Each structure stands twice: as C-alpha cells, then as structure tokens.
Amino acid sequence: MTHSTQSTGDLVSQLSSEISTLVRDELRLAQVEVTGKAKRAGIGAGMFGAAGVLALYGVGVLIAAAVLALALVLDAWLAAVIVGVVLLAIAGVVAMRGKREVAQAAPPVPTQAVENIKADIDTVRHPRRDHE
Secondary structure (H helix, E strand, C coil), X not given: CCCCCCCHHHHHHHHHHXXXXXXXXXXXXXXXXXXXHHHHHHHHHHHHHHHHHHHHHHHHHHXXXXXXXXXXXXXXXXXXXXXXXXXXXXXXXXXXXXXXXXXXXXXXXXXXHHHHHXXXXXXXXXXXXXXX
C-alpha cells in the first residue's frame, strides 16, 4: 500500500474535478437518451397520423360504396343525396353533443381546488371558527 503525498486541498480539487466530469457525462448520457426517446415518439406520432389519414380514406371508400349500393335501386344522384344528408345529420348530432361537452367543461379552472384552498386559508387565518 503506497501513501500519497498529495495535500488535502489537492485531493478536494481532484474530487471536485472528477465530480464535474461525472455530472457532465451523466448530462450527455441523459441528452442522448432523451433525444432517442423523442425520435421514437416522433416516429410513433407520424405513424398515428398516417393511420388516421388511411382511416379517413377508408371511410370515404365505404361512403362511396354506400352510394353505389343505393344506386342499384335509385338514381345515382338521389343515392348520393341520401348518403350526404345522412352524413350531415350524423355530423350535426355529433357537433351538438360536442358543444354540450365543451359547455359543461367551462370554465377550464379548477373551481373545486380553488374553493378548497380558500377554505384552507380561511381555516389558517381563523382557526377557532371550526371548533365552535
């Protein structure tokens, strides 16, 4: 076992330098890891977007198939009008339900949490009220 002739100051300086290096290396590793995960998340989001576009085209084809099926028993223009009116009616119902949901969500403020905080502040300011 060899004894070092370094002073305590030198050892503390060396330790500080090594800790700084370790922290920088850990930060670089974290950056590489986050960059890789962000890239994967971006690819996944792009794939979801592509799936959405393909699903939209699929719905369009099914709508065209509905028009063609009705055209077997009606004039083609009348089949297209019927399918269009049905789609607009469905869109209207969905829009009304969406509007109702948005109205019920307003205001987007955590009102219950705000009331609880006000009650907590009041309790702290006037602690004897609760015990009466």
